[in-house]
Amino acid sequence: xxxxxxxxxxxxxxxxQGAFSKERASATPVRRAxxxxxxxxxxxxxxxxxxxxxxLRALQEWFAAAVTHPRGVTExxxxxxxxxxxxxxxxxxxxxxxxxxxxxxxxxxxxYRDGYRARLVECLVDDYPAVAYALxxxxxxxxxxxxxxxxxxxxxxLNAFGRHMAEWSQGFADPMAPFVxxxxxxxxxxxxVLHAAPAQNLSLAELSRIPPAAFSTATFTKSDTALALExxxxxxxxxQAFRMDxxxxxPARAWSATAVFRDGATLWxxxxxxxxxxxxxxxxxxxxxxQALDELAASGLLTEAHGPxxxxxxxxxxxxxxxxxxxVAA
Amino acid sequence: xxKRFDFPNLGIGLGLRTVHYGHLLEHxxxxxxxxxxxxxxxxxxxxxxxxLDQIAERYPVVMHGVSMSIGGADPLDRDYLTELxxxxxxxxxxxxxDHLCWTGVAGKNTHDLLPMPYTDEALRHTAARVRxxxxxxxxxxxxxxxxSYLEFANSSMKEWEFLAALAExxxxxxxxDVNNIFVSAHNHGFSVADYLAALPFHRVVQMHVAGxxxxxxxxxxxxxxxxxxxxxxxxxxAYERAGGASLMLEWDAxxxxxxxxxxxxxxxxxxxxxxxxxxx
Numbered sequence: 001x002x003x004x005x006x007x008x009x010x011x012x013x014x015x016x017q018g019a020f021s022k023e024r025a026s027a028t029p030v031r032r033a034x035x036x037x038x039x040x041x042x043x044x045x046x047x048x049x050x051x052x053x054x055x056l057r058a059l060q061e062w063f064a065a066a067v068t069h070p071r072g073v074t075e076x077x078x079x080x081x082x083x084x085x086x087x088x089x090x091x092x093x094x095x096x097x098x099x100x101x102x103x104x105x106x107x108x109x110x111x112y113r114d115g116y117r118a119r120l121v122e123c124l125v126d127d128y129p130a131v132a133y134a135l136x137x138x139x140x141x142x143x144x145x146x147x148x149x150x151x152x153x154x155x156x157x158l159n160a161f162g163r164h165m166a167e168w169s170q171g172f173a174d175p176m177a178p179f180v181x182x183x184x185x186x187x188x189x190x191x192x193v194l195h196a197a198p199a200q201n202l203s204l205a206e207l208s209r210i211p212p213a214a215f216s217t218a219t220f221t222k223s224d225t226a227l228a229l230e231x232x233x234x235x236x237x238x239x240q241a242f243r244m245d246x247x248x249x250x251p252a253r254a255w256s257a258t259a260v261f262r263d264g265a266t267l268w269x270x271x272x273x274x275x276x277x278x279x280x281x282x283x284x285x286x287x288x289x290x291q292a293l294d295e296l297a298a299s300g301l302l303t304e305a306h307g308p309x310x311x312x313x314x315x316x317x318x319x320x321x322x323x324x325x326x327x328v329a330a
Numbered sequence: 331x332x333k334r335f336d337f338p339n340l341g342i343g344l345g346l347r348t349v350h351y352g353h354l355l356e357h358x359x360x361x362x363x364x365x366x367x368x369x370x371x372x373x374x375x376x377x378x379x380x381x382l383d384q385i386a387e388r389y390p391v392v393m394h395g396v397s398m399s400i401g402g403a404d405p406l407d408r409d410y411l412t413e414l415x416x417x418x419x420x421x422x423x424x425x426x427x428d429h430l431c432w433t434g435v436a437g438k439n440t441h442d443l444l445p446m447p448y449t450d451e452a453l454r455h456t457a458a459r460v461r462x463x464x465x466x467x468x469x470x471x472x473x474x475x476x477x478s479y480l481e482f483a484n485s486s487m488k489e490w491e492f493l494a495a496l497a498e499x500x501x502x503x504x505x506x507d508v509n510n511i512f513v514s515a516h517n518h519g520f521s522v523a524d525y526l527a528a529l530p531f532h533r534v535v536q537m538h539v540a541g542x543x544x545x546x547x548x549x550x551x552x553x554x555x556x557x558x559x560x561x562x563x564x565x566x567x568a569y570e571r572a573g574g575a576s577l578m579l580e581w582d583a584x585x586x587x588x589x590x591x592x593x594x595x596x597x598x599x600x601x602x603x604x605x606x607x608x609x610x
Contacts, residue, residue: 026367026396026429026443027553027582028477030543051483056452057403059482060435060444067440098481100519102547108480111548116440123441153439156397156410157373197375225376265380 058084216290343578427472460500477551553582
């Protein structure tokens with residue numbers, strides 16, 4: 001992590017081994033305080049009831065439902081009441097899963113249920129470390145468990161699993177929900193930029209070849225590795241304090257805007273003032289430079305005095321690869 | 331001993347882990363090869379590939395997947411296989427492996443290596459899918475024996491019987507994870523010796539060693555290191571039976587410095603030098 005200041009004195013921060021970089025692995029996570037004091041179970045190989053022989057699909061559908069059910073294995077089995085076409089209830093699990101001396105059939109299935117939940121929560125902690133910190137372990141797990149039930153993974157890959165979290169957390173029954181949703185949007189922006197394809201960036205040299213008179217007609221191609229976001233809370237300041245281990249408290253509502261971008265392997269965040277955000281958002285949205293400046297002047301966000309600032313912002317945005325190209329009217 | 335699908339013995343390798351990227355790019359240590367988790371470099375066009383491209387330029391790479399769901403009841407995911415093949419070409423990966431398991435059904439993925447019922451139906455189904463994957467990848471697939479925490483009552487054969495029959499039926503390679511054998515043997519009460527005795531070692535191209543966690547009622551395949559001595563002994567035994575194979579250490583929990591992981595993996599040198607001579 002290399003905190004530094006940019007030309008405007010705005011805090012930037014990034015690094016090749018920061019958050020959002022933990023790999024998924026084939027290992028099995030261990031649930032907290034798992035399996036202590038399980039009562040002794042049936043001896044190995046000793047079966048009280050004849051086993052069932054469901055088809056592969058029936059068995060997998062039944063097992064997956066038990067493992068992913070939000071309330072538990074027993075609840076899933078009782079709700080289904082059958083495996084394939086065969087009736088099956090929770091007190092008959094030995095017909096499907098062999099118990100051991102140490103673990104009942106249900107406890108053995110629970111190992112997979114706990115692993116499923118722990119693995120996906122781990123993934124969401126990786127994507128949303130500051131949200132996890134803000135909510136604390138128990139409330140974050142509650143948020144995640146609801147999320148997993150509402151948005152089960154349908155992808156072979158977990159890279160995009162957390163993409164609905166900002167929207168999901170808006171409905172979270174918690175007074176912090178509006179802040180958490182904003183913070184999740186910032187953190188997901190970082191994940192998005194991390195996975196975005198690197199673009200051929202517009203260079204300052206290319207920019208210098210544009211005749212000054214043509215600038216008002218110029219439109220800019222937004223780079224996929226840059227995003228500009230507007231928030232109702234100062235979430236970037238919170239995130240920065242979290243990353244610096246300053247144990248921040250949830251801040252009061254206050255407007256903020258942040259650009260998130262990547263340069264090579266390094267993720268960066270740049271605070272944006274209201275005129276900076278308004279200008280950048282319009283350029284990212286396809287406005288010509290002239291239109292954007294006129295609108296900002298009309299709204300009072302920009303005055304003549306901002307002239308040198310605008311040049312500086314613009315040079316810096318280009319330098320950080322915010323734009324992939326420029327088009328000017330013929 | 332024949333049948334290695336023309337795959338080379340790469341010696342001792344390590345799992346490529348993000349916490350070691352900085353060290354690798356700064357020091358470029360001498361390492362035989364790296365195993366990558368395939369899915370970590372799929373559905374991304376950004377930073378993961380930025381690092382992987384540099385690593386793959388300098389080291390032999392093999393690909394290890396967790397989402398093929400080779401034993402799953404759903405159709406094989408063609409988009410996944412297409413991206414997998416593209417990644418293989420991009421990294422010049424020596425081979426592709428995945429697990430004998432299923433990961434989800436009805437379009438949903440649990441991202442876990444779920445246990446198979448060892449039945450005739452599952453055997454026929456899985457063998458057909460392995461052949462389909464191999465045809466698609468135009469290369470032999472290696473299948474890894476998983477750690478498991480339960481056995482289905484309708485299984486009509488043991489895991490090692492299933493694995494051996496599957497490998498023959500599908501003509502695929504094996505990635506033998508000796509820690510997984512150790513973990514599953516404890517969890518299900520079977521004999522490691524029975525397992526090893528049944529395996530077609532001429533199909534073992536790669537081996538895994540790793541650490542695990544004893545939670546009292548069962549062992550969990552946590553990949554926390556270092557590797558305990560009984561697992562190293564098992565690795566030596568399997569290595570000698572295979573007459574040599576590429577071997578790598580998986581360390582995924584509380585990952586220490588690169589040098590510490592590398593030093594742990596190099597413990598295999600004590601038996602691999604002999605085994606390599608035997609094989610080559």
